[in-house]
Amino acid sequence: MENFVKTQLRPVDECVICSEPFSATHQPVVLDCKHIFGHGCIRRWIEDGRGNNASCPVCRHVLVSRRNTQPAFDAPSIWERLCELPLVRLHAFMEKLWIGIRDLWKRKPDGKFTITALLDKAILPALIEAGAQAWSGSHDALTDAHNLIAASWDSLGRPNRTEGLAIPFVRLARLMSSAAATLPLYLTDLSRTSRLLWRANACLGLTGANVSWDCIIDASKLDSERHFPLLHLYTVLVSQSIAHRSGPQRPLPARRHEIMNLVVEKCCTKIGKACYTGRPSNEFKDILVCVFQELWRYQHEQARLSLRGHEGEETIVRGIWAIADWPAKRDR
Numbered sequence: 001m002e003n004f005v006k007t008q009l010r011p012v013d014e015c016v017i018c019s020e021p022f023s024a025t026h027q028p029v030v031l032d033c034k035h036i037f038g039h040g041c042i043r044r045w046i047e048d049g050r051g052n053n054a055s056c057p058v059c060r061h062v063l064v065s066r067r068n069t070q071p072a073f074d075a076p077s078i079w080e081r082l083c084e085l086p087l088v089r090l091h092a093f094m095e096k097l098w099i100g101i102r103d104l105w106k107r108k109p110d111g112k113f114t115i116t117a118l119l120d121k122a123i124l125p126a127l128i129e130a131g132a133q134a135w136s137g138s139h140d141a142l143t144d145a146h147n148l149i150a151a152s153w154d155s156l157g158r159p160n161r162t163e164g165l166a167i168p169f170v171r172l173a174r175l176m177s178s179a180a181a182t183l184p185l186y187l188t189d190l191s192r193t194s195r196l197l198w199r200a201n202a203c204l205g206l207t208g209a210n211v212s213w214d215c216i217i218d219a220s221k222l223d224s225e226r227h228f229p230l231l232h233l234y235t236v237l238v239s240q241s242i243a244h245r246s247g248p249q250r251p252l253p254a255r256r257h258e259i260m261n262l263v264v265e266k267c268c269t270k271i272g273k274a275c276y277t278g279r280p281s282n283e284f285k286d287i288l289v290c291v292f293q294e295l296w297r298y299q300h301e302q303a304r305l306s307l308r309g310h311e312g313e314e315t316i317v318r319g320i321w322a323i324a325d326w327p328a329k330r331d332r
Contacts, residue, residue: 012028012036015028015036015037015038015041016035016036016037016057016058017037017038017041017042017045017057018038018041020038022038026038026039026040027039029042031056031061031063032061032063033056033058033059033061035056035057035058035059037057042057045057046063046064071139071144073144073148074148075148075164075165075206076206078141078144078145078148078165079145079165079168079206081141081144082141082142082145083202084141085141085142087191087194087195088191089130089133089142090194090195090198091191091194091195092130092133093126093127093130093142094126094176094194094197094198095189095194096125096126096129096130097122097123097126097172097173097176098176098188098189099122099126100121100122100123100125100126100173101122101173101176101177101180102180103121103122104117104118104121104122104177105177105180111177111178111181113173113174113177114160115159115160115161115162115166115170115209116158116159116160118170118173118174119149119153119158119166119169119170120158122173123149123166123169123170123173124146124149124150127142127143127145127146127149127169128143128146130142131143131144131145131146145165145169148164148165149164149165149166149169152164152165152166153166162209164206165206167206167207167208167209168201168202168204168205168206170209171201171204171208171209171210171211171275172197172198172201174209174210174211174275175197175200175201175211175233175275176188176197177275178271178272178273178275178276179197179233179237181270181271182237182240182241182244182270182271183237183240184240187240187308187309190309192308192309192310192311193308193309195309196229196232196233196236196309197233199229199232199233200229200230200232200233200234202229203226203227203228203229203230204227204230210275210276210277211230211272211275211276211277212276212277212278213272213276213277213278213279213280213281213284214278215227215230216230216231216234216276216280216284217280217281217284219231220284220287220321220325221325222318222321222322222325228314231317231321232309232313232314232317233309234271235291235295235307235317235320235321236306236307236308236309236313237267237271238266238267238271238288238291238292238295239295239299239306239307239308240306240307240308241266241267241270241271242266242292242295242296242299242300242306243299243306252293252296256289259289259292259293260285260289262292263285263288263289263292264285266292267288267292268280268285268288287321287324287325288324290323290324290325291320291321291324294320294323294324295307295320298316298320
């Protein structure tokens with residue numbers, strides 16, 4: 001008993017970490033493993049890490065299960081974090097991206113921007129400016145996106161092609177540039193338009209710097225939700241194209257081939273020329289004529305507003321495409 005008291009019940013007067021005596025301002029705490037340290041010292045030990053795995057300095061008993069809080073610095077991981085950003089941050093980024101795109105339009109009115117111009121004059125400046133307003137700590141997704149794209153692009157000699165994480169940003173810029181030819185200026189400044197464009201771009205993932213007509217055609221069948229955001233954006237652009245043609249002086253043509261020519265001009269050539277690849281099929285054009293007519297009736301005969309990317313608008317979009325596709329399904 002006497003030996004136990006001498007060896008096991010020794011008083012602790014000072015902290016093992018800092019070797020300072022305990023006091024009113026340096027209070028001791030007991031860990032689960034029964035070792036005693038100064039409160040501030042053991043807290044700093046756990047929080048700072050230093051390779052100690054958040055374990056007791058004496059016996060290495062694990063105190064806290066530490067998770068890796070360092071986000072991965074690769075294209076898929078950064079893209080995933082970008083898609084989880086709140087709308088207010090995405091809108092702030094896209095506002096700055098619009099500035100760069102409009103400046104490019106002034107320099108090159110035909111809208112045929114090179115990838116180099118999009119990255120150098122619009123995308124990278126917008127990312128760095130929006131990232132500077134980071135609200136989520138040091139590992140901001142927008143800043144990480146800028147750093148990865150800039151480093152990768154510079155290492156390749158700044159070529160006029162896209163690689164990795166640059167792909168969806170170039171595609172987004174092209175979608176925005178294409179939409180700018182149809183959308184009124186005030187709509188491009190709204191957060192709901194940013195949401196509409198971002199979702200349409202995000203559903204295409206990290207592959208392909210252009211939009212394939214096949215994605216819109218597949219989405220128009222309403223069999224899958226994957227590319228529906230892209231169909232929603234496209235339908236809004238068609239609706240806006242109709243709104244620009246309003247007035248009794250410019251009625252809808254009476255003959256189907258005239259309507260087809262109008263639809264191809266307004267909905268295929270004008271909307272898709274900047275960023276869409278491939279060609280819309282003849283079957284899709286037939287359905288598109290019906291969509292155009294249904295939207296015309298919706299906006300003119302029923303005196304409804306054009307589609308503008310509102311939440312809840314998806315039901316109208318689905319209904320219009322379902323009605324337009326019904327004759328084709330009936331004849332199959």
